[in-house]
Amino acid sequence: MIFRTLILLMVAVAAHGQDTPTVTTTPIKDGLYLLQGRGGNVMASTGSDGVLLVDDDYPQYQPAYLEAVQALGYDGVRFIINTHWHGDHAGGNAAWGESGSVILAHDNVRQRLSTRQDMKLFKRVVEPAPRSAWPLVTYEDSLALHVNGETVEVKHYPQGHTDGDSMVFFVRSNVVHAGDHFFKDSFPFVDMDSGGSVGGFVENIAVLLQTVDDETVIVPGHGGLANRADLERYHQMLVETRDAVQTMQAQGMDLEAIQAVGLDARWESWGSGFIDTDRWISFIVTSPR
Ligand SMILES: [Zn+2]
Structure with missing residues (x-):
């Protein structure tokens, strides 16, 4: 019995360590x-108006983000913008909301965080978040904040990754947080259970490409800092793989047949992340047009 307890304790310590x-x-x-923990990339704007965060990772990471903010010389976070509702981007909301941060997001983020979500793709039901996690300020299309010496433009990009995604532009600094519309050098997740679509996704990236220039620093939802060339390569992948799959569909091939053929070898490494090649093909095949 003591031995078993010891083993369990060791397992618990090992798990905690990881x-x-x-x-x-x-x-x-x-x-x-x-700022990077385990989930989506987080951005912080700091200055005389305090701290603004874009996204806040998983709930259990909130204390570590508070420490990171304190290390930059601030007591807390004044504003948080959620790029979308997923738990790896908005999971910290409850704790931050309780501590007095004002959370801002698209209307559909509040709608989804406050109701039960059925993620059929992963056979996972997400219960409503506690009230403190719900955005206090919402918008239908766009919003501007004027903090830390610059305009922060928050703009809704419809029916792409989900139906409630925003990108956040730091205008003077020429930096944008693109949220999960941008997985650097990886196939993206299109959450069709949350109103996303492949067509909207590709269109949104085309719009972003028009918006940025060669000097823009692009923060992807996942992956390292990126620039316009990285986004161009990504856009090219989206368009070429979508067209290739839709051409096979038009020839009467079903999902399995298309997956058996696969994509051009050039895109092989893009399937080594969260979304593999078969799943990316399945998004294209099953997406609403
Ligand atoms: Zn996401």
């Missing part, structure tokens, strides 16, 4: 930082 949430801080420019 899971101890830590956050790394990377300066971008002008008081802007990339």
Whole structure:
């Protein structure tokens, strides 16, 4: 019995050791930082108006983000913008909301966080988040904040990754957080259970490509800091793989047949992340047009 308890204790310690949430801080420019824990990329704007975060990772990482913010010389976070409702991007909301941060997001983020979500793809039901996690400020199309010496433009990109995604533009600094519309060098997740679509996704990336220039720093939802060339390569992948799959569909091939043929070898490494090649093909085949 004692032996068994000891084993369980060792397992618990080992699991804890692996899971101890830590956050790394990377300066971008002008008081802007990339903060990374385990989930989606988090951005911080710091200055005389305090701290604004874009996204807040998983719930269990919130204390580590508070430590990271404190290490930058601030007591807490004044504003949080959620790029979308997923738990790896908005999971910290409840704790931050309770501590007085004002959370802002698209109307559909509040709608989804406050109701039960059925993620059929992963056979997972997500219960409503506690009230403190719900955005206090919502918008239908766009919103501007004027903090830390610059305009922060928040813009809705419809029916792409979900139906409630925003991208956040730091205008003077020429930095954008693109949320999960951008997985750097990986096939993206299109959450059709949350109103996403492949067509909207590709269109949204085309719009973003028009919006950025060669100097823009692009923070992807997942992966390292990126630039316009990275986004161009990504857009090219989206268009070429979508067209290839839709051409096979038009020839009467079903999902399995298309997966058996696969995609051009050039895109092989893009399937080594969260979304593999078969799943990316299945998104294209099953997406509403
Ligand atoms: Zn997401």
